[in-house]
Amino acid sequence: MNIFSKRRSRGAFAVVTGAGSGIGQGFALELAARGGHVVCSDIDLASAQRTVDVIEDQGGQALAVPCDVSDLDEVQRLARESQAWFDGVPTLVVNNAGVGSGGALVGDTPVDDWHWTLNVNLWGPIHGCHVFAPILRGAGYGGIINVSSAASFGAAPRMAAYNVSKAGVLSLSETLAAELAGTGVHVSVLCPTLVKTNILEAGRINARSVDAGAVLMKAVGMSPRKVARMTLDTHDRGGLYVMPQIDAKLGWEIKRHLPRTYTRALGLLERFGPLQDEPPAHDNDGSAADADTSARTKG
Amino acid sequence: MTRLTLRPVSNALPANAFGTAASGQILARSMAAFGSYSAHTRAESVDEQTPSGRVRGEWVRTRDTTDETGVLFYLHGSGYAVCSTATHRRLVSQLAARTGLRVFSLEYRLAPRHRFPAAADDVERAFTWLLEQHADAHRIVVAGDSAGGHLAFDLAVDRARKNLPRHAGQLLMSPLADVTLELARRREEALPDPMASAAAARRLLTHYTRDTDPGHDRLTHRLRPDETLPPTLIQAGGAEMLAADAHALHDELRGTDTWCQLEVWPGQMHVFQAMPRLVPEASAALDRGARFLREALDGTLDHTRPDRPRTVGDTRRTA
Numbered sequence: 001m002n003i004f005s006k007r008r009s010r011g012a013f014a015v016v017t018g019a020g021s022g023i024g025q026g027f028a029l030e031l032a033a034r035g036g037h038v039v040c041s042d043i044d045l046a047s048a049q050r051t052v053d054v055i056e057d058q059g060g061q062a063l064a065v066p067c068d069v070s071d072l073d074e075v076q077r078l079a080r081e082s083q084a085w086f087d088g089v090p091t092l093v094v095n096n097a098g099v100g101s102g103g104a105l106v107g108d109t110p111v112d113d114w115h116w117t118l119n120v121n122l123w124g125p126i127h128g129c130h131v132f133a134p135i136l137r138g139a140g141y142g143g144i145i146n147v148s149s150a151a152s153f154g155a156a157p158r159m160a161a162y163n164v165s166k167a168g169v170l171s172l173s174e175t176l177a178a179e180l181a182g183t184g185v186h187v188s189v190l191c192p193t194l195v196k197t198n199i200l201e202a203g204r205i206n207a208r209s210v211d212a213g214a215v216l217m218k219a220v221g222m223s224p225r226k227v228a229r230m231t232l233d234t235h236d237r238g239g240l241y242v243m244p245q246i247d248a249k250l251g252w253e254i255k256r257h258l259p260r261t262y263t264r265a266l267g268l269l270e271r272f273g274p275l276q277d278e279p280p281a282h283d284n285d286g287s288a289a290d291a292d293t294s295a296r297t298k299g
Numbered sequence: 300m301t302r303l304t305l306r307p308v309s310n311a312l313p314a315n316a317f318g319t320a321a322s323g324q325i326l327a328r329s330m331a332a333f334g335s336y337s338a339h340t341r342a343e344s345v346d347e348q349t350p351s352g353r354v355r356g357e358w359v360r361t362r363d364t365t366d367e368t369g370v371l372f373y374l375h376g377s378g379y380a381v382c383s384t385a386t387h388r389r390l391v392s393q394l395a396a397r398t399g400l401r402v403f404s405l406e407y408r409l410a411p412r413h414r415f416p417a418a419a420d421d422v423e424r425a426f427t428w429l430l431e432q433h434a435d436a437h438r439i440v441v442a443g444d445s446a447g448g449h450l451a452f453d454l455a456v457d458r459a460r461k462n463l464p465r466h467a468g469q470l471l472m473s474p475l476a477d478v479t480l481e482l483a484r485r486r487e488e489a490l491p492d493p494m495a496s497a498a499a500a501r502r503l504l505t506h507y508t509r510d511t512d513p514g515h516d517r518l519t520h521r522l523r524p525d526e527t528l529p530p531t532l533i534q535a536g537g538a539e540m541l542a543a544d545a546h547a548l549h550d551e552l553r554g555t556d557t558w559c560q561l562e563v564w565p566g567q568m569h570v571f572q573a574m575p576r577l578v579p580e581a582s583a584a585l586d587r588g589a590r591f592l593r594e595a596l597d598g599t600l601d602h603t604r605p606d607r608p609r610t611v612g613d614t615r616r617t618a
Contacts, residue, residue, distance in 0.1 A: 021488070025488070025489050029489060029490070050485060050486070050489070050543070051489060053542070053543070053546050053608070054486065054489045054490055054542075056563070056608065056610060057535075057537035057542050057563040057565065057608075057610060058537050058565050058566070058610075059537070059565040059610045
């Protein structure tokens with residue numbers, strides 16, 4: 001690795017959270033294909049190991065580490081184990097691990113779901129930045145990529161917990177980018193719309209929304225690998241916001257210039273949209289029991 | 300290349316007799332085009348009635364067949380529904396020449412006409428016949444590709460469970476391990492197979508498994524730590540979805556005292572060994588496979604080798 005190189009994605013010493021599936025897996029594979037050493041962490045070690053197998057089968061270098069990003073101790077352990085394996089500091093950290101949740105209105109969404117979503121989606125990246133930003137700043141070189149979502153500014157109804165968590169990640173990334181400006185550490189934040197992942201099945205989302213999302217995802221969803229490729233290219237060019245999909249850019253522009261119209265239109269869509277389950281509300285409670293194992297990649 | 304040509308076709312073919320025949324034809328033609336015979340290959344067909352039923356197949360010898368005391372028992376790949384000893388004769392002749400062994404290539408019964416466990420029964424019967432007529436277990440090595448690898452593994456497990464003498468070794472090329480193709484489907488999410496989708500492969504396999512529970516102990520093999528199989532070399536292509544199955548079998552074997560080694564060839568596809576005219580790695584992989592079989596038969600395997608999966612060939616990254 002050339003320390004003066006601006007192409008941080010090449011030959012990186014990378015840590016990817018939620019690398020067992022979806023966008024995280026896409027990042028892990030792409031970073032390995034670009035000659036990097038990749039620590040693949042996931043709450044589900046077996047799925048992280050599957051990603052490592054795929055990378056090693058192509059002649060790449062990877063290590064599987066279990067990590068629940070909502071637990072600061074585990075993220076600190078991830079940092080220790082990564083540095084031991086790299087025999088040095090990481091040069092790229094991808095805070096990707098996240099879960100899907102949604103389907104109910106504010107007030108109907110169980111508070112437990114709020115906590116669950118924010119613990120993984122918001123506290124995960126916070127822990128990641130808290131632990132890794134000082135390390136990278138100390139080294140004076142590297143990159144941090146946080147995976148947010150177009151939901152962070154899209155503010156779609158029935159997804160409050162998810163939207164809030166992702167807006168937090170967006171704000172965190174912007175703040176961090178300002179703080180790290182000029183230090184040699186570059187920050188990018190990815191805001192995708194639909195990506196072909198298991199976020200719908202693995203999250204806490206009502207059945208109607210899962211069905212509708214699955215149809216859309218199949219029709220217009222981008223492949224995780226392509227999202228990862230485009231994000232890394234943007235990161236290498238020094239971009240802060242990464243919006244690989246046209247619908248995200250469109251939503252972003254409309255919301256900026258016509259915020260009132262945008263919000264009222266979304267409200268209309270919610271009233272007459274297809275996402276309400278019959279009977280509405282509280283359908284999440286039953287499925288919540290074992291969903292904790294599913295803190296994976298988001299879309 | 301294959302991704303653009305074969306995959307769309309194999310995925311579009313219907314799961315009926317026509318679709319099966321068509322994919323069988325495509326496979327046979329490409330194996331004929333890109334496979335090659337070793338010099339002076341002779342195939343002598345066998346059709347014998349034994350007390351427990353019929354044994355069909357062929358003996359394959361080449362100019363280099365010098366060792367008549369040992370036997371290589373070959374199980375061709377099929378998805379349990381297509382191909383035959385004829386389609387795999389080129390591949391078999393390459394192994395025959397490289398090992399110096401005569402090969403008995405089995406013509407086992409295929410789905411949809413013959414469902415589970417017809418093929419597995421044929422394998423067991425043929426192996427018994429080989430033991431009675433041709434060689435002791437320690438003079439037999441087994442090789443198989445794809446579904447043939449699944450059958451070979453099943454034979455080894457079955458004999459271990461019945462406490463029958465172990466054969467000398469087995470070479471599994473891109474073996475199938477999970478008949479539900481669930482492992483392959485997960486692998487496909489990370490890296491699509493250039494030849495076919497997991498869903499298409501699953502459709503083909505259901506002709507054989509039908510209503511049988513995929514967890515049946517002759518379809519899904521879970522080894523106890525005290526079950527030791529013959530020394531095993533597994534080869535798989537890095538680009539194929541069944542690489543996941545190869546890893547799964549390797550993990551299963553590592554839980555026992557079995558000598559085992561997994562080789563993954565980066566960028567290679569399913570049973571690339573059958574196409575030495577298309578991919579240069581095929582010859583190298585056949586060399587390594589044959590050397591393993593020879594060493595297993597001669598009892599000269601290196602027991603100090605690490606059993607971690609290893610990536611062979613160049614480290615060209617094609618992910």
